[in-house]
Amino acid sequence: MFILIMLASTNEKYKFSLNNISHSFNASQVESIEVLRNINFNVYEHEFLALIGPSGCGKSTLLNIMSRLITPNYGEVLLDGRPLRYITTKIGYVSQADSLLPWRNLIDNVAIGLEIKGVGKRERRKKAKELIARAGLEGFEKSYPNELSGGMRKRADIIKVLAIDPEIIFMDEPFSALDVFTRQMLQDYILDIWQEIHKTIIFITHDLTEAITLADRILLMTARPATIKSEYNINLPRPRSSFDIMFEPQFIEIHKTIWNDLKEEIAITGEGDNQNF
Amino acid sequence: MGRIDPFFFSRPSAIIVDFVVLFSSKEIFPHLGVTLYATLMGLFLGSSSGLVLAFILGRFQFLERVLDPIIFGLYGIPKLALGPLFILWFGLGIESKIFLSFIWVFFVMYFNAYGGFKDVDYRLVNSVRLMGANEFQVITKVVFPSSLPWILTGLKSGVGVALLGTIVGEYIGSSVGLGNMVMYAGNMFNTTRVFSSILAMTLIMIFLNEIVEFLEKRLLRWRVKSF
Numbered sequence A: 001m002f003i004l005i006m007l008a009s010t011n012e013k014y015k016f017s018l019n020n021i022s023h024s025f026n027a028s029q030v031e032s033i034e035v036l037r038n039i040n041f042n043v044y045e046h047e048f049l050a051l052i053g054p055s056g057c058g059k060s061t062l063l064n065i066m067s068r069l070i071t072p073n074y075g076e077v078l079l080d081g082r083p084l085r086y087i088t089t090k091i092g093y094v095s096q097a098d099s100l101l102p103w104r105n106l107i108d109n110v111a112i113g114l115e116i117k118g119v120g121k122r123e124r125r126k127k128a129k130e131l132i133a134r135a136g137l138e139g140f141e142k143s144y145p146n147e148l149s150g151g152m153r154k155r156a157d158i159i160k161v162l163a164i165d166p167e168i169i170f171m172d173e174p175f176s177a178l179d180v181f182t183r184q185m186l187q188d189y190i191l192d193i194w195q196e197i198h199k200t201i202i203f204i205t206h207d208l209t210e211a212i213t214l215a216d217r218i219l220l221m222t223a224r225p226a227t228i229k230s231e232y233n234i235n236l237p238r239p240r241s242s243f244d245i246m247f248e249p250q251f252i253e254i255h256k257t258i259w260n261d262l263k264e265e266i267a268i269t270g271e272g273d274n275q276n277f
Numbered sequence B: 001m002g003r004i005d006p007f008f009f010s011r012p013s014a015i016i017v018d019f020v021v022l023f024s025s026k027e028i029f030p031h032l033g034v035t036l037y038a039t040l041m042g043l044f045l046g047s048s049s050g051l052v053l054a055f056i057l058g059r060f061q062f063l064e065r066v067l068d069p070i071i072f073g074l075y076g077i078p079k080l081a082l083g084p085l086f087i088l089w090f091g092l093g094i095e096s097k098i099f100l101s102f103i104w105v106f107f108v109m110y111f112n113a114y115g116g117f118k119d120v121d122y123r124l125v126n127s128v129r130l131m132g133a134n135e136f137q138v139i140t141k142v143v144f145p146s147s148l149p150w151i152l153t154g155l156k157s158g159v160g161v162a163l164l165g166t167i168v169g170e171y172i173g174s175s176v177g178l179g180n181m182v183m184y185a186g187n188m189f190n191t192t193r194v195f196s197s198i199l200a201m202t203l204i205m206i207f208l209n210e211i212v213e214f215l216e217k218r219l220l221r222w223r224v225k226s227f
């Protein structure tokens, strides 16, 4: 008992803690896929944490567990030291898939979180308009998602989450479908936002350059069943710029180190895939 | 040979004249009124109940497993064969026509709306849940708007079968209505009248269809026209 209480109190200095998270999906009646195995890590307040791992290893599943969209088979998620049992708007989740509602124009999509909260139409539109302008999307307030480019939609996804002013922001490979130029532009956009609002951000990517550019710390996940393989602190100076940072000697060095680590996991995934066929 | 026999097909000029006479003599109005009323009632009752049932079955997996096969089985019964039965149950009055029309519309709306509710993207549902939406908000902000194209398609096909149900009902047994008018004219070998009645039905159809299309244009502005 005492030990449990002590554990709980030590956890309080973390914004977020994952204790012994394991999860499997039932592929069929008899078969199940073990996706996560005994995941443990903590996230500090105001930290920019990047999670990186091979494709299909369970990154999205992990975020779904951390946001309580999925209840893990085993283990516990703590938010501000307390077990997370329900979905909460303290967490803003920019999911991997497009999440704009196709029948709503940009301004009403961005304002949806406020609308759900019960904020009046004038006020929520005003706030949405400000965010839209700051994201460089002004003039498109009345456009529907299918009239926006991929990069514009992703920005809209992000400001939609910013509108509800969450304490923690999850981003699941937000830029993976975009071209290099748009991606760099949006990385700078994220760096600017983070510099300004300084929220806790958990960012999933399988682009190592992106992870180093953005994060304070990188956690490397193994191939399925995923565990945390290693951890790297990124002490590059801030404010950062996605373009300039690539030429810092320290950047190149850390990139090389993590890449060697990551390479093994990618090789494992490749083999695994071949065995399936 | 090569000549169209006016006995069987009448002449366009005669049909137009007859059509005008039907209106100027006010003869058509009781028929038109009754048919339109039964059609709209059938359409309203059929689409609302089809929509409600589809929604309930979409929400409760157990009910769905039990009822969906039954509904599908009932759908297989030819509605035409039910006409005489309904007249037996509800009499020769307008109720039997409304009922036939209602049944027909019900299935059309049920299958469309059900498809729509099943097609809702769970990722969009999750995205509003994560923004703090309760069940009611999920339904009003995602489930219904997302199913709306399907529901409107159901309504559009519903308009057609609503009129069909009414006319068939009137044809089987009635004293008034456009279906009755066609049957009566047919028995009298009045081909011209048959065609002018058909013209009236066609116009009703076009009129109702225009209304649904107007709704569609207003409500589905966000959709891309793919072709």
Ligand SMILES: Nc1ncnc2c1ncn2[C@@H]1O[C@H](COP(=O)(O)OP(=O)(O)OP(=O)(O)O)[C@@H](O)[C@H]1O
Pocket: A025, A026, A027, A033, A035, A054, A055, A056, A057, A058, A059, A060, A061, A062, A096, A206
């Ligand atoms: N609801 C589910 N039911 C069954 N299996 C699932 C489910 N969701 C995910 N999986 C499986 O779990 C594994 C991990 O999926 P997940 O989406 O978390 O991977 P990921 O790391 O996010 O991949 P990516 O980089 O491609 O986005 C995959 O093998 C996937 O097939």
Ligand SMILES: [Mg+2]
Pocket: A059, A060, A061, A096, A172
């Ligand atoms: Mg993923």
